[in-house]
Amino acid sequence: MQNKKTSKRKEKKELVADWSSLIRVFIRPENEASKNILVKYMRPILFGLHDFLNQHVGVTRKVSLKDMSTCFTNSIINEQPEKNLDSLITDLIENIAPHAVNIASPYFVGHMTSAIPFFMVHLKTIVTALNQNVVKLETSKIVSVLERQVLAKMHRLLYRQEDSFYDENIQNPNTTLGCFVEDGTLANLTALWAARDNLFAPREGFEGVEREGILAAYNAYGIKRCVVLVSRLGHLSIRKAGGLLGLGNKNIIPVDVDNNNRIKLDSLNNIIKDIKENEKNTKILAIVGIAGTTETGTVDPLEELGNICAENKIHYHIDAAWGGPTIMSKKYKGLLKGLKLADSITIDGHKQLYMPMTCGMVYFKDSRYMDAVAYHSTYINRPGSVDLGIKSIAGSREANSIILDSALKIMGTQGYALLIEHGIETAAEFAQEIKNRPDFQLITEPQLNIITYRICPLRIQQKLAEAIPEQRKAINQRLNEITRIIQILQREAGKSFVSRTTLISENNLQEEIVVFRCVIMNPLTDITILGKVLDEQKKIYKMILPEDRL
Amino acid sequence: MQNKKTSKRKEKKELVADWSSLIRVFIRPENEASKNILVKYMRPILFGLHDFLNQHVGVTRKVSLKDMSTCFTNSIINEQPEKNLDSLITDLIENIAPHAVNIASPYFVGHMTSAIPFFMVHLKTIVTALNQNVVKLETSKIVSVLERQVLAKMHRLLYRQEDSFYDENIQNPNTTLGCFVEDGTLANLTALWAARDNLFAPREGFEGVEREGILAAYNAYGIKRCVVLVSRLGHLSIRKAGGLLGLGNKNIIPVDVDNNNRIKLDSLNNIIKDIKENEKNTKILAIVGIAGTTETGTVDPLEELGNICAENKIHYHIDAAWGGPTIMSKKYKGLLKGLKLADSITIDGHKQLYMPMTCGMVYFKDSRYMDAVAYHSTYINRPGSVDLGIKSIAGSREANSIILDSALKIMGTQGYALLIEHGIETAAEFAQEIKNRPDFQLITEPQLNIITYRICPLRIQQKLAEAIPEQRKAINQRLNEITRIIQILQREAGKSFVSRTTLISENNLQEEIVVFRCVIMNPLTDITILGKVLDEQKKIYKMILPEDRL
Secondary structure, three states, rough: OOOHHHHHHHHHOOOOOHHHHEEEEEOOOOOOOHHHHHOOOOHHHHHHHHHHHHHHOOOOOOOOOHHHOOOOOOOOOOOOOOOOOHHHHHHHHHHHHHHHOOOOOOOOOOOOOOOOOOHHHHHHHHHHHHHOOOOOOOOOOOOHHHHHHHHHHHHHHHHHHHHHHHHHHHOOOOOOOEEEEOOHHHHHHHHHHHHHHHOOOOOEEEOOOOOOOOHHHHHHHOEEEEEEEEEOOOOOOOHHHHHHOOOOOOEEEEOOOOOOEOHHHHHHHHHHHHHHHHOEEEEEEEEEEEEOOOOOOOOHHHHHHHHHHHHHOOOEEEOOOOHHHHHHHHOOOOHHOOOOHEEEEEEEOOOOOOOOOOOOOEEEOOOHHHHHHOOOOOOOOOOOOOOOOHHOOOOOOOOOHHHHHHHHHHHHHHHHHHHHHHHHHHHHHHHHHHHHHOOOEEOOOOOOOEEEEEEEOHHHHHHHHHHHHHHHHHHHHHHHHHHHHHHHHHHHHHEEEEEEEEEEEEOOOOOOOOOEEOOOOOOOOOHHHHHHHHHHHHEEEEEEOOOOOO | OHHHHHHHHHHOOOOOOHHHHHHHHOOOOOHHHHHHHHHOOOOHHHHHHHHHHOOOOOOOOOOOOHHHOOOOOOOOOOOOOOOHHHHHHHHHHHHHHHHHOOOOOOOOOOOOOOOOOOOOHHHHHHHHHHHOOOOOOOHOHHHHHHHHHHHHHHHHHHOOOOHHHOOOOOOOOOOEEEEEEEOOHHHHHHHHHHHHHEEEEEEEEEEOHHHHHHHHHHHHHHOEEEEEEEEOOOOOOHHHHHHHEEEEEEHEEEEEOOOOOOEEEHHHHHHHHHHHHHHOOOEEEEEEEEEOOOEEEEEEOOOHHHHHHHHHHHEEEEEOOOOOHHHOOOOOOHHHHOHOOEEEEEEEEOOOOOOOOEEEEEOOOOOOHHHHOOOOOOOOOOOOOOOHHHOOOOOOOHHHHHHHHHHHHHHHHHHHHHHHHHHHHHHHHHHHHHHHHOOEEEOOOOOOOOOEEOOOOOHHHHHHHHEEEEEEHHHHHHHHHHHHHHHHHHHHHOOEEEEEEEEEOOOOOOOOEEEEEOOOOOOOOOOHHHHHHHHHHHHHHHOOOOOOOO
């Protein structure tokens, strides 16, 4: 932990903020010796952090969160400098990195955050060294042009429109194929924002919802409610968007899923029919399809959803934050059939494009769709300008397009395909392994590379099958408790990490089932490692229930 | 520009995406030779980009945007890798960097994007190498704790609450002192989101606006309109927030400013009075004070605004994205008097905290204020957890808190104070210089470090003073045209850069006045450099109007 006293004593006398030393940090050195020092600092950054993290997954030193937080209770900023860069890097490596999470470990299979190729660190450093601000051409110039290009590349990957479409749009400042946003949440928000503003467009006596607000919009269109339909495995950001946009998050209607965690089309159709017939005052803003649910990695029937949206003239958004890059695998892109029917698509660069935190994107089929959300000002983003900030929620933005464009050049679609295929195929192997082990129960068959399961000995599985609802409920509650404890103990032991979530059983009891959730995206994660993860879970299970008295 | 053909030919044969080479980019090398290569790549990144940029401000090679964009019209992603890291870095340095904008030049004084200390590049690289995701503790651990600490440090700087307040809140998972967001726009949006949800909180028969939406909220509270009051120099993000949140951006009411570009308190009071007396159906959601307007760097009378908000029980938001760090200067912090009265404050790290793109923040006086916008899910951000993602618009987020915390340690408040003071004092000097030059007219006296002026020879200034409105208007239109042309020509020449904006004259004609806008934040920008900027503008002026026939 931070050893504040000694380091402070040592440095305090030397470090004083004065103009001449301040100026020096703004001038990049011209002489070789100083340059060498700055390059040298990159060595511990590239490898020092990693060496520490390499040894463990979670917490390398057994310091509890509570103990850790007691070292971070000083709220005063020093008047004079506390550290120079050298000692600061050392401090971060020795005192912070060991308590960070080694998300790069192949044993870290709990979340959608994983190892990234080492060149990504170089690419991000380039972005920072250039420090362009993409909000406007005057602070980004060529990067704005490059961003438009890579957005078109991704658009083409997703939508596969004609050459002429891209020729017309790729560098056309009046159209927008998509935009970079902070993350998937902002991407979903942007898509629904644009959908809302297109639905409640200006009409006679009404200047549009963006200008006049929800109340005026509902009045102008003669409605009282506006809903979004999404499978109940939809990401929480859809609800959040409903709240933010003034629709009310209770109007994000969760639709039932089938045994494979895919949205139930008949339920969806019934809801649409019901609204059309019985709720004249309700408009359906959008239907959201999911290409890779957060909890189970499932892909909704995208094509069927697209047809339903087309029939009913409803905006079709696909949240492909997780599964989108599957399109690069010739072997598995069929799983995303229907993707190109979407009016808007969410993609996350920091997920299966293996980019550093944080890089979300949203794409629109219609290159004029974002016109509805354009904003101008007098000092930048003037009408007619090439400024990319005109149509985006954020203002200032770093040039993540450079990272994406470079990564696509270094990897090729084939490089990404290999990673995607590894994840899907390892997940399938892992599912088989779980089925082979009598103490474990597979809860969701993986479609992409996310898998859920729990410890539930065969004996208990049989008991569950025969139990009356009351007994069933009791057993599941007990199992839930055990899964929760095992997940926490495994995490705290720091050798491997799986996450947990709560699913709803598909039988008519609609029970809550707590499960282990395993996300396989690290190319170094293989079935041997996953076997060890299971071994450890079983060991913990035996430890907390030595007599197996479930 | 990109020399695609030759480089492709050279590399295409060698580069094939295969599993073994793919795996290698995920494993950080263990042997010294490979490590050295990865460190070596940092040299061109740290200095190569800079050397190119060093020579010019804007476009170093005279390639027009249109010509440039013709090189970026290929929308196809290669199946096989196009480049390796080495050739990619070379390509970026030789073909991209020269066409980027040298925002780090002391002659680049046009926008709020400027030079950053070189150590910021190292700090960002650390954040990327760790690649923690701050949305949840399980992917960030110690960083969540560190983030809480630095948020408290900044909160204390802004609000100066008692020790006990910080002791109670700094590591209390149930409270929120602020949060990191993408930029100032997201910060303003977050503040108004929280304000909206606190204003339309749940009450008997109503579950709150977040849950039920704007229409239900207005019905529950018996209103038809909800407005935000802000000076007409307010940032466009306030309007955008009004649009996004469903209030309608026309309900962001611009309030007149005085001769010094500060919000007119009597106008504000009149609006409030008028709404209270005549618009029973309208609620005032918030008053926004500005600490450093984007166009003129002016600070509103923050204390008086605070008193008005307190009297009328209105949420008081201060947009201190630009001017906030002035609080670190003992000499000038008086300019922000009243800052601590704000219910919420926007700060931008990538502005006067000299952090890399992009890092916004929002702070709340009341540590329970953000409870109104909490979101939970079953796999992360469970109720009661320490996860920072519970109360924020974004989900996944990079750990910019590490950069801010480190920068504060390296700089001390005194280091920042020196930078701030340099900007303010150089702006004052520059204003004097403009006044001394008979061809120039100072439009706004700088209060912080932003200044606006135009070319308007003394002769014309006198003519304007005596002119009847019709003539005045004609002269100003001509001057506007000239300012526009000079700004563009100076930008294209690439030696220096000032921006331009359009202000409204304070006389009763309310004319549009196009001005040069100069933002002085680079510590290497001094009065000599600024003098040269004026020289160049005059030279361009003489060139386009050789006979001075204005």
